[in-house]
Amino acid sequence: MIRLTNIQLPLDHDDQAIANAVVARLSIKAADLVSYHVHRRGYDARKKANIVLIYTLDVETKNNKALLEKFADEQLIKATPDMSYKFVAQAPVDLQERPVVIGFGPCGLLTGLVLAQMGYKPIILDRGKEVRERTKDTFGFWRKKILNTESNVQFGEGGAGTFSDGKLYSQVKDPHHYGRKVLTEFVEAGAPDEIMFVSKPHIGTFRLVSMVEKMRAKIIELGGEIRFSARVDDVQIEAGQITGVALADGEVIKSKHIALAIGHSARDTFEMLYDKNVYIEAKPFSVGFRIEHQQSLIDEARFGANAGNEILGAADYKLVHHCKGGRSVYSFCMCPGGTVVAATSEEHRVVTNGMSQYSRAERNANSAIVVGIDPTDYPGGPLAGIDFQRELESNAYLLGGENYDAPAQKVGDFLKGVSSETIGSVEPSFKPGIKLTDLSKALPDFCIEAIREAIPAFNRKINGFALEDALLTGVETRTSAPICIKRGKDFQSINTQGLFPAGEGAGYAGGIMSAAIDGIKVAEAMALSINHSNK
Ligand code: FAD
Incomplete structure (x- = not known):
């Protein structure tokens, strides 16, 4: 088969458009196209008013060989690679020991x-x-x-x-x-x-x-x-x-x-x-908070008038900010239409994470907003990162009221440095529950500073990200292993x-x-x- 990459079509294209695009790209007659198969479909939503679908297609024509020769210099027209999995070994008949x-x-x-x-x-x-x-x-x-x-x-x-x-x-x-x-x-x-x-x-x-x-x-x-x-x-x-x-x-x-x-x-x-x-060995990982917005805000910011489109589904985002002081803050494990969940495996500790169902139909979008840290931030040997995680998780348990509720704060209050007293338009999804507080006590100062710098920067990419009522819940510590x-x-x-x-x-x-x-x-x-x- 022939693999065609980067076939761009409008979001609302009709069924015939893919075949037409193949015929046009290969300059063949419609009758010479035998079949096609969608290998990959993505989208480019950088221009909200003109979101395009991007296809990689595997195509069967009446003259594959000649076409591959004709387009030999074209990077986007190649023979479809064999992607099937091949086992590297078979167990000996006299297997002496089970792995x-x-x-x-x-x-x-x-x-x-x-x-x-x-x-x-x-x-x-x-x-x-x-x-x-x-x-x-x-x-x-x-x-x-x-x-x-x-x-x-x-x-x-x-x-x-x-x-x-x-x-x-x-x-x-x-x-x-x-x-x-x-x-x-x-x-x-x-x-x-x-x-x-x-x-x-x-x-x-x-x-x-x-x-x-x-x-x-x-x-x-x-x-x-x-x-x-x-x-x-x-x-x-x-x-x-x-x-x-x-x-x-x-x-x-x-x-x-x-x-x-x-x-x-x-x-x-x-x-x-x-x-x-x-x-x-100790290795770098990241710590931070979960942030929640209404999913409709994220959909609108990413897809504009196309928000709610079935192919696009609930919008996600991926954000990175490099802080003046050299730290990086980034979004992690974004869950569109999902909930924030309690993810501890140890008693008297609070850890956040996110989940959703296939439909991604819950009211809120959530993601972790985390700061990259490395072993110089938690000196003390190969396992020091674990102690660091435990300390933050125990502290979050205390801040949450010592009953597995998680400490939380509205973004507006977090940026101003005042404790939150009431919930706003973004209702917390965290189970079992949250306690409003001042989250600046939940992470080391350098993390708080970095997150305070990053959220307004993210707001320039996703309009509304720094919404007063958006909610932060903490702490997100299990982003990856602190060891290798x-x-x-x-x-x-x-x-x-x-x-x-x-x-x-x-x-x-x-x-x-x-x-x-x-x-x-x-x-x-x-x-x-x-x-x-x-x-
Ligand atoms: P794990 O999945 O952690 O599995 C390790 C297993 O080892 C566990 O079942 C544990 O019980 C077992 N184990 C540990 N110690 C022992 C022992 N001493 N003896 C016997 N068994 C032991 N990643 C994504 O890509 N997409 C997502 O949407 C996503 N969402 C996530 C949501 C949540 C709430 C969480 C917690 C994680 C999420 N992740 C997601 C991360 C993802 O789950 C992990 O990266 C992935 O599961 C790691 O796989 P693993 O097999 O290496 O380890």
């Missing part, structure tokens, strides 16, 4: 699935519960403030992104099209087909829940085993080689190939690994052979898609290593 995957978030899910598909029958361990039970615990916390520290928004089947907006895009380089493999698996598990072609796919919370169950069933069908409420409390290492893990109940599982896909919130596990001398569990080119820990640090918790991903892609890479590296040692 273990710790963590069943997007990373562990894909590591486990790809290992299972190659015949390695992985044993997958997650400290949390299976997703339906976990849903009850998580929603229970939001409604009744009863936290289960092992089954919550961070821990359990599906990992941290299960109760989320389910955004599935990532900026990681993906020359081997692993992202395609992830999307294909998600669609087979029940995600909408459109995730294969829209430029910013999302799934929303409830669909993710049933998808995760289907993917679990597939792994089990292929000979894999998945154990819940199976927290790894210890790793066994002999002469620099991992040999097994010990679970919280004392059971030991032996394996010399163990993927560590534990996410960014497994602080106790990070501490255990550090105590066991697994090499860990260093691995080499073979994907193994640089000082612990057979341990494969993976995904967001190890510092190699940020978000569902990049964690899942990393999971595939790690599965491949494990398979090759197992085959090597099985010889």
Whole structure:
């Protein structure tokens, strides 16, 4: 097939317009166009009055070969690449030992699935519960403030992104099209087909829940085993080689190939690994607040008269401001038509995050507005970032009234430096609830200063962003892991052979898609290593 890139059409184009554009671009007769397939559809909304859809199309014509020769110098007309996934290995028939995957978030899910598909029958361990039970615990916390520290928004089947907006895009380089493999698996598990072609796919919370169950069933069908409420409390290492893990109940599982896909919130596990001398470094991350506006304000600011258009959906945004003092403030994990949620996994701490349903139909838009920080801001060794996060989260718990309500403040008051007394037109969506206060006490002064500088700058890009009544809720601390569990080119820990640090918790991903892609890479590296040692 021929891949045509950057075909631009008006937002309201009719069905025939795509075929017409193909014919025009290739200068062929309409009768020579056999078929076309939309590979990708995005939009350019920089000019609100003239929003255009941008297509990448795979086209079949009666004379592909001749056309590819004719347009050989054209960057936007090329042969469609083969994006299908190819397994790098197959398990030996006399497989001597099953690989273990710790963590069943997007990373562990894909590591486990790809290992299972190659015949390695992985044993997958997650400290949390299976997703339906976990849903009850998580929603229970939001409604009744009863936290289960092992089954919550961070821990359990599906990992941290299960109760989320389910955004599935990532900026990681993906020359081997692993992202395609992830999307294909998600669609087979029940995600909408459109995730294969829209430029910013999302799934929303409830669909993710049933998808995760289907993917679990597939792994089990292929000979894999998945154990819940199976927290790894210890790793066994002999002469620099991992040999097994010990679970919280004392059971030991032996394996010399163990993927560590534990996410960014497994602080106790990070501490255990550090105590066991697994090499860990501190790494930069970000902290800040969630901001909420009415979704209609964002739609209007981004799409003008086209607000509400079905193809465009609820508008999102992505903002960055480089402060005079050198700090960067940026929007993160924007959830159109969603809610702000309590995301702690530890008692007496408050952490914010965002989620939405597939429809993105809730009244408010939310995103994290965060300041980039690095280990010089929290000196004290590889795990100092965790202490820093904990301190901010405990402080937020105090500011929120010590009952898991989150501290909040109207943007106008935050900018003026006065405590908020009343809610304005933007109603808080945070569950379980908020307490109005002065958020300048919630983060270090340099963060507050940076956010105070950034919000008016963002207002110049999204009219109304600095609205008096817009609401800030805090604190957003779990933006990524504050550590990196260093691995080499073979994907193994640089000082612990057979341990494969993976995904967001190890510092190699940020978000569902990049964690899942990393999971595939790690599965491949494990398979090759197992085959090597099985010889
Ligand atoms: P995780 O998903 O964190 O999974 C780690 C798993 O390991 C967990 O299930 C945990 O129970 C388990 N585990 C931890 N320690 C142990 C142990 N000792 N023993 C056994 N098991 C253990 N990203 C997006 O791209 N789009 C979004 O829309 C989005 N929204 C989000 C909304 C919320 C509320 C949250 C919290 C996150 C969101 N994210 C989103 C981020 C995304 O969820 C993460 O980047 C992603 O889940 C990381 O995947 P992971 O597999 O590396 O780790």
